[in-house]
Amino acid sequence: MGGRVRERAEALSANDPKEVEMLIITQEPWHVETAAQRLLSLAEAAREQFGGIEGGLLLLPLGEAGPKRLRPEQDVLADAGSVADGLGIHIAGAAPMIAAHSGKPQTVGFVVGPDGAAALRCPKITPDFLEGFSDTAGEDARSLI
Numbered sequence: 001m002g003g004r005v006r007e008r009a010e011a012l013s014a015n016d017p018k019e020v021e022m023l024i025i026t027q028e029p030w031h032v033e034t035a036a037q038r039l040l041s042l043a044e045a046a047r048e049q050f051g052g053i054e055g056g057l058l059l060l061p062l063g064e065a066g067p068k069r070l071r072p073e074q075d076v077l078a079d080a081g082s083v084a085d086g087l088g089i090h091i092a093g094a095a096p097m098i099a100a101h102s103g104k105p106q107t108v109g110f111v112v113g114p115d116g117a118a119a120l121r122c123p124k125i126t127p128d129f130l131e132g133f134s135d136t137a138g139e140d141a142r143s144l145i
Contacts, residue, residue, distance in 0.1 A: 063095025
């Protein structure tokens with residue numbers, strides 16, 4: 001971190017630690033089958049390394065799932081929401097899952113907030129491993145759960 005940025009962050013932290021937001025980027029793999037346990041493990045590791053991570057954003061790599069091991073979108077988002085709510089963080093990621101609106105396999109991007117609620121879902125508009133190209137726009141996740 002540059003000197004001026006570090007000084008500003010330290011000054012904000014000294015005055016009110018909640019004013020400092022944190023972006024935690026991980027490349028550790030996660031799998032939709034064990035999403036709750038793995039996401040909790042990743043978030044706890046970040047908390048141990050960085051201290052208070054409340055209000056921060058945990059940015060995940062693309063989650064893994066085999067074609068025969070996909071889970072419903074609602075279940076994956078509920079797992080991520082449970083971890084986010086428990087630790088007071090945002091979680092953003094994407095993974096192959098059974099899309100809520102179509103019941104078909106699709107890679108879906110998501111953000112869940114520190115209250116555990118899904119704030120955003122956005123199906124990928126790229127070749128999915130089963131469906132080929134899809135043409136869908138971002139949707140407010142609350143209407144789908």
